[in-house]
Amino acid sequence: GAVVSQHPSRVICKSGTSVKIECRSLDFQATTMFWYRQFPKQSLMLMATSNEGSKATYEQGVEKDKFLINHASLTLSTLTVTSAHPEDSSFYICSAVGTGYIYEQYFGPGTRLTVT
Amino acid sequence: GNSVTQMEGPVTLSEEAFLTINCTYTATGYPSLFWYVQYPGEGLQLLLKATKADDKGSNKGFEATYRKETTSFHLEKGSVQVSDSAVYFCALSAGSGGSNYKLTFGKGTLLTVNP
Numbered sequence: 001g002a003v004v005s006q007h008p009s010r011v012i013c014k015s016g017t018s019v020k021i022e023c024r025s026l027d028f029q030a031t032t033m034f035w036y037r038q039f040p041k042q043s044l045m046l047m048a049t050s051n052e053g054s055k056a057t058y059e060q061g062v063e064k065d066k067f068l069i070n071h072a073s074l075t076l077s078t079l080t081v082t083s084a085h086p087e088d089s090s091f092y093i094c095s096a097v098g099t100g101y102i103y104e105q106y107f108g109p110g111t112r113l114t115v116t
Numbered sequence: 117g118n119s120v121t122q123m124e125g126p127v128t129l130s131e132e133a134f135l136t137i138n139c140t141y142t143a144t145g146y147p148s149l150f151w152y153v154q155y156p157g158e159g160l161q162l163l164l165k166a167t168k169a170d171d172k173g174s175n176k177g178f179e180a181t182y183r184k185e186t187t188s189f190h191l192e193k194g195s196v197q198v199s200d201s202a203v204y205f206c207a208l209s210a211g212s213g214g215s216n217y218k219l220t221f222g223k224g225t226l227l228t229v230n231p
Contacts, residue, residue, distance in 0.1 A: 006159075032217055043205065043223045044160070093159050097217045105209075105219060107152075107160040 003027055004096050006108035013084055014116055021079045021111045023094030029074035030096035034105065035067075038091040050077045084115040118143045122206045122222035129196055129229050137191040137225050139180075139206035147210035149173075149182050149189040150219070154203045163191075163204070196229045203227070 003026040013019050023033055032051050036044040048069050049057045056069035066088075068080040077096075081088055091112050095105040123138040141147065148167045152160040164173030169184035178193045189206060206222040 004159075034217075034219075041224075041226075043221045046218065049218065095160075095219075104150075104162065104165065105217060106162070109159040110157075112157075 002098065002106045004030075004094065004106045004108040006092075006094055006111050008111060009109065010112045010114075012114045012116060015085055016083055018080055018082045019084055019113060021081075021092055021094075021113070023077045023079070023096070023108050025075045025096045025098065025106075028096075028098040030077075030098055031074065032097045033071060033077040034095045034097075035069060035077075035079050036093045036095070038093060038110075040091075044093060047079075081113065084113070086115045089113055089115045118147070118208060118210055118220045120206050120208055120220055120222040122204075123225055124223065126226040126228060129227070131198055131229055131231055132195045133229075135191070135193040135196045135200075135227070137204055137206075137227070139189045139191065139222060141187050141189065141206075141208050143187075143208055143210045143220075145210055147208040149180070150207045150209070151178070151180055151189070151191050152205040152207060152221075154205065154224070156202070160205065196227070198229045198231055201227055201229045 005024045007022045035047045038044050047062045050069050050071040052071045058064045071077040093110045095107045119142045121140050150165045151163040153163045154160050164175040166173040166182035172181045180189050180191045203224045203226050205224045207219045
């Protein structure tokens with residue numbers, strides 16, 4: 001149980017275009033989802049906290065107009081990277097917390113974004 | 117604020133060697149502590165956890181004990197295998213209200229096990 005999926009697993013886009021990444025909780029309802037960014041050989045950096053039905057809370061230094069987050073249902077959150085630039089290339093990982101999973105996050109497999 | 121400091125790698129061991137990856141933390145209140153593992157090209161998987169002092173988390177031969185007096189949560193395994201090669205992250209979860217779920221990660225330790 002407690003499976004989280006991400007789609008796509010890899011995406012290549014041209015500079016200036018927008019890319020949407022989906023995060024789904026497959027077998028539980030996720031009241032809270034998190035979006036992380038991971039640079040090569042580095043730790044995860046929390047970008048934002050997404051709560052179903054409300055606006056996302058962004059960490060300091062993360063541009064909310066560039067990284068649009070929508071948590072439209074209890075099983076789906078999306079991250080849209082708008083007007084992508086090569087410096088946005090990274091590994092994006094989401095995680096989800098279910099109603100019964102206090103203090104425990106379940107992670108998706110990640111999405112590798114490459115902006116050319 | 118909260119922080120996690122873990123042993124920097126990389127760590128290279130031979131198969132069946134003993135593994136220790138040190139992790140210490142700074143947090144207000146009573147955090148929950150976690151070890152996550154990340155295999156190449158994949159997301160994170162929860163390896164083990166402990167939610168209160170003196171708890172021992174264990175899974176797949178790995179163990180870690182929540183030591184409040186030393187603010188530590190060191191990861192150990194008695195006999196590593198080649199398949200244990202991965203990056204290991206120590207993390208804590210602390211806070212109040214909705215931020216209870218927020219995780220603070222250490223920098224990660226790359227473990228390579230050679231046959």
